[in-house]
Amino acid sequence: MSALNLDDFSDLIERPDSGVRRDAEDRRERLAVAPGTLGRLDELGEWLAAAQGTVPVRPVERAKVVLFAGDHGVAELNVSARPAGSAHLLVRAALDGASPVAVLARRVGVQVRIVDAGLDCDPALLPEEVVRRRVRRGSGRIDIEDALTLEEAETAVRLGMAVADEEADSGTDLVVLGDLSVGGTTAAATLIAALCGTDASVVTGRGGAHIDDLAWMRKCAAVRDALRRARPVLGDQLELLAAAGGADLAAMTGFLLQCAVRRTPVILDGVVSAACALVAQRAAFRAPDWWLAGHASGEPAQAKALDRMALNPVLDQGVTVGEGTGALLALPLVQAAAALAAELPVREGTADAERTGSDGADEGLDG
Numbered sequence: 588m589s590a591l592n593l594d595d596f597s598d599l600i601e602r603p604d605s606g607v608r609r610d611a612e613d614r615r616e617r618l619a620v621a622p623g624t625l626g627r628l629d630e631l632g633e634w635l636a637a638a639q640g641t642v643p644v645r646p647v648e649r650a651k652v653v654l655f656a657g658d659h660g661v662a663e664l665n666v667s668a669r670p671a672g673s674a675h676l677l678v679r680a681a682l683d684g685a686s687p688v689a690v691l692a693r694r695v696g697v698q699v700r701i702v703d704a705g706l707d708c709d710p711a712l713l714p715e716e717v718v719r720r721r722v723r724r725g726s727g728r729i730d731i732e733d734a735l736t737l738e739e740a741e742t743a744v745r746l747g748m749a750v751a752d753e754e755a756d757s758g759t760d761l762v763v764l765g766d767l768s769v770g771g772t773t774a775a776a777t778l779i780a781a782l783c784g785t786d787a788s789v790v791t792g793r794g795g796a797h798i799d800d801l802a803w804m805r806k807c808a809a810v811r812d813a814l815r816r817a818r819p820v821l822g823d824q825l826e827l828l829a830a831a832g833g834a835d836l837a838a839m840t841g842f843l844l845q846c847a848v849r850r851t852p853v854i855l856d857g858v859v860s861a862a863c864a865l866v867a868q869r870a871a872f873r874a875p876d877w878w879l880a881g882h883a884s885g886e887p888a889q890a891k892a893l894d895r896m897a898l899n900p901v902l903d904q905g906v907t908v909g910e911g912t913g914a915l916l917a918l919p920l921v922q923a924a925a926a927l928a929a930e931l932p933v934r935e936g937t938a939d940a941e942r943t944g945s946d947g948a949d950e951g952l953d954g
Contacts, residue, residue, distance in 0.1 A: 591741045593824040593844065593870035600847045600871045603637035611636035614643065617933045627901070631879075631921050632928030638852040638877060639760075643929040647922045650697045650761040651754060652688060652911050653842070654681065655747070656717075657705035657835030659770025660728035661813070666806035668798050669769045672725065675708035677767040677910065678717065687912040688765065695919060699911075701767065702750055704743055705834030720746055726833035729774055730812035733830050740829035740837050747841030755849035762846060763881070763918055765856035765911025768835055772886065772909075773806055775862035777813040777831045779888040781821055782865050783895055787811040790888035792858065797907065824870050832866075839863040847874040854921070856914035857884035857907075861892040868896055879921070881914030882906055 611633040616622055622629070636644040656678050662671035669677075678701055680686040684693065692699045703710075703718040707725030710718040722743045726734040735743065754762060776790040783790075787810035793803055817831035828837040840863040846853050847867075855864055855878055867874050875896040882902040883890065893900065901917040 591744060591825060593744070596844045596848065596867075596871040596874070600844070600873045602873045602876045603634075603850075604640045605637065607640050607642055608633050608637035610642040611644065611928065614933070615928065618931045619934050620931055625927060628920070628924040628927055631901070631924035634879065635852065635921060635925055636928065638850065640850070644925045645760075646925050646929065647761050647918075649758050650763065650918055651759045652692055652697055652699040652763040652765065652915060653750065653754065654688070654699065654701045654765045654767050654911055655835040655839050655842070656701055656703050656767040657771065657833050658707035658725040659734070659768060659774055659833050660726055661730060661773045661809050662770030663728060664730070664805050664809050665802055666773050666798070666809050667769050667794055668802070671769060672707040674767055674769045675706050675712055677769075678703070678706065678713055681767065681910065682714070682717070686910060687908050688910045688915055691912060691915045695915070697763070697915075697918070702746070702838065704746060704838040722746060722834040722838070726774075729777060729816065729831050730809045733816075734774065734833045735829045735837065737826065737829050739834065740825050740832070743834045743837035744825065744828070744841035747838035747843075748845040750838070751842045751845035751849060751851065755846070755851050759851065761918070761921070762851060762853045763856070763911055763914045764839065764842070764853050764860050765909065765914055766835055766839065766859040767910055768833075768859060771833065771835065771859045772888075773809055773813075774831060774833050774836055775859045776810050776888040777817055778827065778836070778862040779858070779865055779892045780810060780814055781817040781827065781831065782869060783891050785891065787814060790891055792886035792888060824866050828866060836863050840866045843867045843878070844871060844874060847871065847877040850877070852877055852879065854879045854881040854914045854917055855898070856881055856911045857909050858886035858889035858892070859909070860914075861889045865892045865895060879917070881917035884909070884913060
């Protein structure tokens with residue numbers, strides 16, 4: 588029996604400071620630029636101010652891309668355009684700077700951290716810092732067997748929690764979260780269908796590499812069969828991740844929950860991170876207030892999950908490559924929103940003293 592109960596996170600996670608958000612909204616009303624003219628950038632700045640607990644909002648200076656990697660046994664059914672067990676090639680491309688997320692990360696000046704939760708490859712193929720905490724080699728074929736044992740699921744969730752703590756302790760002020768997986772969108776679709784009470788055909792998309800019609804039908808069948816195994820364990824999030832998730836998805840779920848505990852804002856990428864967020868929301872209903880949907884990936888399951896969590900994607904550029912790419916594209920907008928909220932002058936004749944929500948002290952006052 589597992590000693591970890593994800594429902595305990597409900598008592599640990601608080602919402603971002605609503606008082607600070609109201610202060611941010613009030614400051615926005617007093618800026619020299621007319622309210623509404625900056626569109627959604629106002630909302631992004633206010634979200635970030637509440638997450639930071641301070642007005643004016645601080646610039647995002649230590650963002651990081653965190654990617655959890657894993658292979659899924661269900662890929663053996665040819666439900667992906669990539670061969671089963673080939674996620675390590677995605678990892679290698681990212682490490683070598685040859686993937687879209689690596690190119691964008693260089694451009695915007697952020698580091699990329701890759702965590703092997705369940706790759707199906709020889710660990711010697713990748714650097715020690717990537718593979719050293721692997722939970723298991725590949726995840727089970729969820730249409731006929733559990734992805735993980737309950738003990739492995741707990742280990743994976745705790746891995747994600749530990750990574751979140753490490754990022755918070757190192758000063759990371761915002762995380763761009765993504766995955767490097769083969770077969771991961773099938774597991775994600777299963778989790779979302781189970782949690783939203785929908786059928787396989789409603790949530791099954793064509794993945795980042797756009798599978799053909801025959802592969803899509805195989806994927807639908809795999810999600811349908813996996814759903815039969817997922818629905819009986821809906822009452823326990825850890826059992827659900829063990830039955831129909833995978834090591835990378837379980838780790839991402841733990842990461843998201845612990846980021847909310849540590850008050851670290853996160854930009855979600857595609858359907859895999861959305862599925863993990865939906866599982867995490869089931870455990871702690873306040874947690875989604877710490878997350879931002881970076882982009883619309885075009886996957887029907889992602890749209891379903893974001894609607895359930897009331898998260899509105901920042902971008903919709905038709906980016907389907909995954910790997911954190913779409914979420915990283917949203918980062919400059921968040922940084923721009925923070926800069927505008929903090930640096931635009933207030934109108935003449937309005938008060939410009941700002942109150943800091945993190946320590947409850949008014950600037951300009953001494954003891």
